[in-house]
Amino acid sequence: MELSNYYYTAYGLAIGSEIALPQLTEIQPTTVDLTIKREQLPASPPLHTTKVYRSGLNAQFARNDSDNLWLDWSPLMRFLAVDGHHLTLDTDQTDEELLALFTLSEALGLILFQKGYFLLHGSAIQLNNKGLVFLGLPGAGKSTTVAAFAQQGVPVLSDDMVCIRFDEAQKPLLIPAFSQIKIWESAVEGLQLDKTSLTPVREGLTKFSWHESVAFAEEAVPLERIFVLEPPDGAEPTPKQVSKSQLPIELLNHFPLPDLLLTGQSLKAYFEKSAVIASSIPLFKLNRPANFAKLHEFVAYLKTTL
Structure with a gap:
């Protein structure tokens, strides 16, 4: 079992996260359906403008041939969703409230989409x-x-x-x-x-x-x-x-x-x-x-x- 700093549940998933997500219900450490971690991301494929806004920032989106999905709110933060099981956040921000705001949004939605849920x-x-x-x-x-x-x-x-x-x-x-x-x-x-x-x-x-x-x-x-x-x-x-x-x-x-x-x-x-x-x-x-x-x-x- 991969160890995380925090364990939560949301959308029927057990989540292991490196960042605090205080809006979620905490659970005991367990095998998780989704890991959320902070890590520097590689360059994305060409980005496209979306209809998605958060805190006044317009997100850009990209996907590659492996169906890895990027959501880019530069210069604030970037996300990569992989296989419906891994969500990576690339940012210099340390404000926990801000990190949770962006993570518990369309970024998490990318994971739910990869899992085949109807949104x-x-x-x-x-x-x-x-x-x-x-x-x-x-x-x-x-x-x-x-x-x-x-x-x-x-x-x-x-x-x-x-x-x-x-x-x-x-x-x-x-x-x-x-x-x-x-x-x-x-x-x-x-x-x-x-x-x-x-x-x-x-x-x-x-x-x-x-x-x-x-x-x-x-x-x-x-x-x-x-x-x-x-x-x-x-x-x-x-x-x-x-x-x-x-x-x-x-x-x-x-x-x-x-x-x-x-x-x-x-x-x-x-x-x-x-x-x-x-x-x-x-x-x-x-x-x-x-x-x-x-x-x-x-x-x-x-x-x-x-």
Whole structure:
């Protein structure tokens, strides 16, 4: 067993890490599924611009013929994902908070992608042992919606990146990530959360992490429903179901990693898994509740109907 400084669990994986990742649940030293280490990386293949941003930095992406994946946030740090088992971080940074912020993001997503998981840019909760996913463009209110459920004691499954795997019967299951919701100060105030129980996030001076008192689901749950949040339109937020034929395109629009990952066989596999989801899971478009009172009404509605 390779020795690491820290041992954690997240996304159903046992992780051995050279860097501290305090957002994760610590476990006893064990044989791990993933090792995270700091090491100087070789030069990458040609880099390509992505849609991925973190702390205002636009990441670049590269892959080689062996399907090793680079995510480059130069001059801050660079990552290399290999075989779904090894994530290497190359940086001079020593700030543990900053290291964890970048590692527990799309960098870890590369490992999940290599493991064959189905990924979405969104947030998820466990409601009555069923999994609900909220998708949307940045600022759509995904994390705020999940935080409103968490206020009512509803366990959180993930925030920012949703991880889905399929069981032997090809039923989609939501995999728990780790106990954290990142929300803007306006949402903290609107939800009337106690700011003293939150910690500032390096992504923005007015963004906070809520993790210590959040109820967190530790077991995978069946995916039950997907919502795509859209801007409020002044009317009552009424879910409108998307046709099964359109669902794969909707899911593709919310892929959280560099688009260049989805080519050839990977793109084919993504659409095949989308079709499996479409066969049994409804997806609804929903105009975001216009204010926090309406949001609480939406939470109460779902809690009594699912």
